[in-house]
Amino acid sequence: MDRVPILKIGDVLIVSIQGDLDDQSVLTLQEDLADRVVATGAIGVIIDITAVEIVDSFVGRMLSTIAGMSRMLDAETIVVGMRPAVAITLVELGLSLGGLRTALDLEKGVALLSRHGTQGTSDLSAVGL
Amino acid sequence: MAVQENISRRHVEALLRDNEDGILGRWVQISNEPLRGRAVENDTRKELQEIYHAFLRSMEDPDGASELRGLLSDLSRSRARQGFTPSETAMAVFGLKEAVYEFVETDGGEEALRGFIWLSRTIDGLGLYTFESFTAAREKIITDQTEQLLELSTPVVKLWEGIVAVPLVGTLDSARTQVVMEKLLQTLVDTGSEYAVIDITGVPAVDTQVAQHLLKTVMAARLMGANCVISGIRPQIAHTIVTLGIEFGDIVTKATLADALSYALRQSGVQVAGMRPGRAAVRAEEA
Amino acid sequence: MSHPPAPRTVEELTITSNDEVVTVRQKVRATAIELGFSLVDQTKVVTAASELARNTLVHAGGGQANITIVQNGARRGIRLVFSDNGPGIPDRQLALTDGWSSGGGLGLGLSGSRRLMDEFVLESEPGRGTVVTVTKWTR
Ligand SMILES: Nc1ncnc2c1ncn2[C@@H]1O[C@H](COP(=O)(O)OP(=O)(O)OP(=O)(O)O)[C@@H](O)[C@H]1O
Ligand SMILES: [Mg+2]
Numbered sequence: 001m002d003r004v005p006i007l008k009i010g011d012v013l014i015v016s017i018q019g020d021l022d023d024q025s026v027l028t029l030q031e032d033l034a035d036r037v038v039a040t041g042a043i044g045v046i047i048d049i050t051a052v053e054i055v056d057s058f059v060g061r062m063l064s065t066i067a068g069m070s071r072m073l074d075a076e077t078i079v080v081g082m083r084p085a086v087a088i089t090l091v092e093l094g095l096s097l098g099g100l101r102t103a104l105d106l107e108k109g110v111a112l113l114s115r116h117g118t119q120g121t122s123d124l125s126a127v128g129l
Numbered sequence: 130m131a132v133q134e135n136i137s138r139r140h141v142e143a144l145l146r147d148n149e150d151g152i153l154g155r156w157v158q159i160s161n162e163p164l165r166g167r168a169v170e171n172d173t174r175k176e177l178q179e180i181y182h183a184f185l186r187s188m189e190d191p192d193g194a195s196e197l198r199g200l201l202s203d204l205s206r207s208r209a210r211q212g213f214t215p216s217e218t219a220m221a222v223f224g225l226k227e228a229v230y231e232f233v234e235t236d237g238g239e240e241a242l243r244g245f246i247w248l249s250r251t252i253d254g255l256g257l258y259t260f261e262s263f264t265a266a267r268e269k270i271i272t273d274q275t276e277q278l279l280e281l282s283t284p285v286v287k288l289w290e291g292i293v294a295v296p297l298v299g300t301l302d303s304a305r306t307q308v309v310m311e312k313l314l315q316t317l318v319d320t321g322s323e324y325a326v327i328d329i330t331g332v333p334a335v336d337t338q339v340a341q342h343l344l345k346t347v348m349a350a351r352l353m354g355a356n357c358v359i360s361g362i363r364p365q366i367a368h369t370i371v372t373l374g375i376e377f378g379d380i381v382t383k384a385t386l387a388d389a390l391s392y393a394l395r396q397s398g399v400q401v402a403g404m405r406p407g408r409a410a411v412r413a414e415e416a
Numbered sequence: 417m418s419h420p421p422a423p424r425t426v427e428e429l430t431i432t433s434n435d436e437v438v439t440v441r442q443k444v445r446a447t448a449i450e451l452g453f454s455l456v457d458q459t460k461v462v463t464a465a466s467e468l469a470r471n472t473l474v475h476a477g478g479g480q481a482n483i484t485i486v487q488n489g490a491r492r493g494i495r496l497v498f499s500d501n502g503p504g505i506p507d508r509q510l511a512l513t514d515g516w517s518s519g520g521g522l523g524l525g526l527s528g529s530r531r532l533m534d535e536f537v538l539e540s541e542p543g544r545g546t547v548v549t550v551t552k553w554t555r
Contacts, residue, residue, distance in 0.1 A: 020441060022434035054459055056466040057524045084314035085459040087349035093528035094514055103354035104321060268490035311456055
């Protein structure tokens with residue numbers, strides 16, 4: 001079982017998922033991230049899935065759960081780098097991932113965080129959970 | 130029985146070997162007959178001669194059969210490309226039966242006749258194989274051409290730094306829309322663009338499936354972190370979408386490509402001199 | 417010489433752990449690439465396989481996955497069969513409804529895989545087990 005490393009840069013936690021994770025590793029990552037948000041008081045979480053070849057309902061649910069948990073801990077989650085094939089498949093699968101913020105790549109994700117991080121999270125409360 | 134068949138086979142084999150020139154010549158003639166000059170006699174002779182030799186080899190050595198099948202596939206492929214029908218191509222193979230028969234008749238012996246029955250069955254198998262590989266070859270040609278057409282007819286252009294557009298022209302079917310969708314999304318990644326304009330000014334009508342594909346494109350783009358604007362929806366198409374009960378939800382739509390561009394520019398924080406605010410709204414009312 | 421080629425089974429895999437669900441995904445991907453599926457179609461097939469393999473593990477306590485190459489004229493396809501001897505599905509219609517889950521799932525595994533593949537057959541007998549057969553053809 002692989003453990004996905006979580007990096008901290010400034011106020012932001014960055015996770016870059018590499019390769020094909022089994023379900024247990026996915027759950028472990030979810031718990032690790034919640035712990036780290038609390039421990040570090042991070043204002044944002046960026047999950048980079050550029051290297052991820054499929055997102056099924058299990059991983060999709062993990063992404064939504066992380067977003068929901070971090071929101072309660074006053075941090076915002078942004079998923080970056082979703083591949084076109086993955087996005088098309090997710091839509092067909094029926095997963096809308098409502099409430100999840102996304103960006104094309106890591107750089108744009110960071111920019112999005114700094115834009116919103118200082119303005120508070122008023123517009124996020126409307127998005128699910 | 131098996132021994133008997135073997136003897137008959139040998140007999141035919143000898144017959145084919147001894148009369149190669151005669152049989153081959155007749156075969157070429159027969160298979161070219163219905164083509165009326167569409168095939169060059171010399172080419173046909175070379176093709177059929179190769180098959181003839183491979184056929185003889187396959188009678189000696191069972192491993193030779195794959196070589197023979199390879200040659201038949203080549204024949205099918207080249208004829209499919211030249212526009213022959215599958216029966217014309219299969220007939221070329223069946224023609225060998227007729228050519229051999231004429232020589233069996235001359236021989237007149239019982240062995241020759243029995244051998245011919247065996248040969249006839251074998252050639253039928255080869256003819257059917259040719260028919261099948263022909264059909265496969267033609268299907269391949271058709272799918273390749275369709276793909277090329279799809280590629281050509283879906284240009285995705287970069288309008289501005291961070292904004293790409295795809296102007297769709299003509300009838301949209303489900304397959305084409307899907308290709309557009311994939312290409313557009315890939316272009317977003319390749320150019321790092323956060324805005325995509327799908328302009329359907331040139332599209333006369335959309336059906337439910339196409340509307341669904343457009344909708345899915347917008348949703349997929351969102352998952353990737355980009356925004357889509359659909360421009361140029363004709364009143365007729367708007368009507369279709371409403372009547373079909375398709376939920377376009379909070380998708381941004383604009384009357385023209387220019388309106389969509391100025392919207393995307395504004396959203397991404399670009400200030401453009403001479404950009405008239407409110408223009409989009411005015412146009413939308415006109416439409 | 418002229419009969420259609422018989423379906424060719426390329427993998428017979430057991431699904432008894434999370435690791436083996438990953439293996440199913442990887443073998444399905446390899447077969448889809450071998451068949452020349454587009455990237456999008458590969459992704460759809462692998463995602464459906466992931467959903468169905470997980471169902472076999474989670475809802476039936478394990479089972480089997482078979483990967484087969486099938487042919488129809490010039491088109492080739494990948495066929496996946498997930499079978500188990502688990503509790504079965506009492507109401508197949510309900511199980512195929514978007515958003516319905518007997519547990520805490522999203523209820524998208526079965527209905528979503530049906531959309532992702534070209535053919536979908538769900539056979540199940542309560543108390544005896546479930547067989548899900550899905551096929552996708554190259555375009
Ligand atoms: N192999 C199986 N054996 C028994 N029951 C099954 C099997 N596969 C599916 N089911 C039943 O069908 C229901 C729907 O399955 P589906 O995969 O759509 O949703 P889910 O697994 O509950 O959630 P998820 O969206 O996370 O996959 C399941 O909740 C389960 O009750
Ligand atoms: Mg499931």
